[in-house]
Amino acid sequence: MTPQTILYIILGIVLFDYLFEQLLDYLNLKARRKDLPDEIKSFYDEDKYAKSQEYHKALSRFSFLSSAVGFIASFAILSLGGFGYLDTLLRPLVGEGLVLSLSYFGILFILSDLLSLPFALYSTFVIEQKFGFNQTTVKTFITDKLKGYLMTIIIGGVLVGTLIYLILNIGEPFWIYFWVVATVFILIMNMFYTSLILPLFNKLTPLADGELKEAIQKYSQQVDFPLDNIFVIDGSKRSKKANAFFSGIGKKKKIVLYDTLIENHSVEELVSVLAHEVGHFKKKHVIYGLFISILQIGVMLFIMSQMIYSEATSVALGGEQLAIHLNLLAFGILYSPISKILGLLGNMLSRKNEFEADAFAKQTYNGEVMQAALKKLSVDNLSNLYPHPAYVFIHYSHPPLLKRLEALAQ
Numbered sequence: 001m002t003p004q005t006i007l008y009i010i011l012g013i014v015l016f017d018y019l020f021e022q023l024l025d026y027l028n029l030k031a032r033r034k035d036l037p038d039e040i041k042s043f044y045d046e047d048k049y050a051k052s053q054e055y056h057k058a059l060s061r062f063s064f065l066s067s068a069v070g071f072i073a074s075f076a077i078l079s080l081g082g083f084g085y086l087d088t089l090l091r092p093l094v095g096e097g098l099v100l101s102l103s104y105f106g107i108l109f110i111l112s113d114l115l116s117l118p119f120a121l122y123s124t125f126v127i128e129q130k131f132g133f134n135q136t137t138v139k140t141f142i143t144d145k146l147k148g149y150l151m152t153i154i155i156g157g158v159l160v161g162t163l164i165y166l167i168l169n170i171g172e173p174f175w176i177y178f179w180v181v182a183t184v185f186i187l188i189m190n191m192f193y194t195s196l197i198l199p200l201f202n203k204l205t206p207l208a209d210g211e212l213k214e215a216i217q218k219y220s221q222q223v224d225f226p227l228d229n230i231f232v233i234d235g236s237k238r239s240k241k242a243n244a245f246f247s248g249i250g251k252k253k254k255i256v257l258y259d260t261l262i263e264n265h266s267v268e269e270l271v272s273v274l275a276h277e278v279g280h281f282k283k284k285h286v287i288y289g290l291f292i293s294i295l296q297i298g299v300m301l302f303i304m305s306q307m308i309y310s311e312a313t314s315v316a317l318g319g320e321q322l323a324i325h326l327n328l329l330a331f332g333i334l335y336s337p338i339s340k341i342l343g344l345l346g347n348m349l350s351r352k353n354e355f356e357a358d359a360f361a362k363q364t365y366n367g368e369v370m371q372a373a374l375k376k377l378s379v380d381n382l383s384n385l386y387p388h389p390a391y392v393f394i395h396y397s398h399p400p401l402l403k404r405l406e407a408l409a410q
Contacts, residue, residue: 001312003312003313003315003316003358004316006312006313006316006319006330007078007316009334010078010316010317010330010333010334011075011078011079011332013334013336014071014074014078014333015075015076015198017336017340018067018071018075021066021067022064024059024388024391024394024395025063025064025067025391027388027390027391028060028384028387028391029056029057029060029386030387030388031386031387031391032053032056032057032384032386033385033386034051034053037355040385040402041160043375043376043379043380044385048379048382051131051382052379052382052383052384052385054131055127055131055382056191056382056384057129058127058130062119062122062123062127066116067117068120069115069119069408070115070116073115078101078317080318081318082318083316083317083318083319083326084314084315084317084318084319084320084326085318085331086104086107086108086321087100087104087314087318087319087320087323087325087326088319088320088341090103090104090107090384093172098161098164098165098168100325101160101164101323101324101325102157102160102161102164102178104323104325105160105325107316109152109156121124121141124136124141125141128239131382132240133185133239133240133241134238134239134240134335135236135237135238135240136237136238136239137237140237140238144201147200151197151200159182159185161183162178162181163178163181163328164324164325164328166178167308167324168324172305172309173305174305175298175301175302175304175305178301179294179297179298179301182294182297182301183294183297186290186293186294186297187290188249190286190290193247194231194247194254194256198233198256201231202232202234202235202237203233203234203237203255204232204233205231205232205234206229206230206231206232206374207230207232207257209229211267212262212267212270213230214271215267215268215270215271215275216230216255216271217230219271219274219275219278219364219365220274220278222364223275223278223282225278225281225282227255229254229255230254230255230257230410231254231255231256231257232256232257232258232259232262233256233257233258233259234259235258235259235261236258236259236260236263239260240380241260241380242258242260242261242264242265242377242380242381243258243261243380244256244257244261244270244274244277246277246278246281249383255274255277257270261273264376264380265373265376268369269369269372269373269376270373271365271369272361272365272366272369272370272372272373273370273373275360275361275364275365275370276357276358276360276370277357277358278358278360278361278364279356279357279358279361279364280353280357282360283353283356283357283360284354285356285357292346292349296342300335300338300339303335303338304328304331304335307327307330307334308324308327308328308331309322309327310322310327313326313327313330313331314326314327314330316330317329317330344393344394346397347393347394347395347396347397348393350397350398351396351397351398351399354379354398354399354404355399355404355407356398358370358404358407358408359408362408367408367409369407370408371405371408373399374401374404374405374408375405378401383401384400385400385401385402386400386402387400
């Protein structure tokens, strides 16, 4: 294909994706029910429900604005050859090869972050603050940013640098070598995320001895769940929203409970949340998810290998010659329709897994307590109880609350 044809395809993908997402957001906004339905009156009072409606209205309007700015910027830069122009400016300054590509992506990262910074500030300190969620101070926000930059430079730089080095030196079979690198990285992150990465941003403390710890240990023993440690994370440092998860693969597992979750739920409700997470482990959802992710990365890298050396693709983005970094950008856009389909299938599988984990919690602990925990979580987080089915189908990795309650009640 000619560079012009490739550019038209890229612009068409960007435009379609933007319009499609805006349509989904619009449908989701219009699906809101202003009245308080009878089915949720038992756990949602009118004031709290009205607040949740305003919260999602504010989020939708903000999304429309931020998406429009991002679309206009990217579409204009692509149309005018801005990505290629940056490559032309950098070449005389930093030379060729790996240094050029890393410098290029470094500058793009800084520019992109500067563009998104006002939106991040508004989301955190205006919207989340207005609805009582924000606990982030300016100091924490800045510290998180600086730590995020450091992690991007170290981890992102090593991964991207390795990928580009292999592309430049191995040739078309590079994808096999980097697939191995990516697989090792994913496994390491799954095993050591709680002990290596998370403590850089949050404080993790062992759960104190008491009723909750005893209840968790007792349940874990009953279902033969290999529990290593139970930690409490200071989620309240940034938000009042609550969550829980476990990490690690193999025989040892770490349970992480948000302090906000412990504060707002009873011991029984917390154990039911744990039972849900154990359900994922027992049903091997985590292992299957890892396998699928690794397989998808391999497919993506193979497809990338078929076009990464195309000079026409670099020229389509405004370059004057073959540039691996330009082709990586172009590939990210050209692959997005495939990524969208794979993401959709992944969400379908994830929603099925959530139903199975809920059923496991009901079978091994208490379905009614699980329902109570889900209801409380939904109210505390001002969840959207009536999302549009199309939005759920495309974007939701978890079933909507009412669907989960219905399944638990059966």
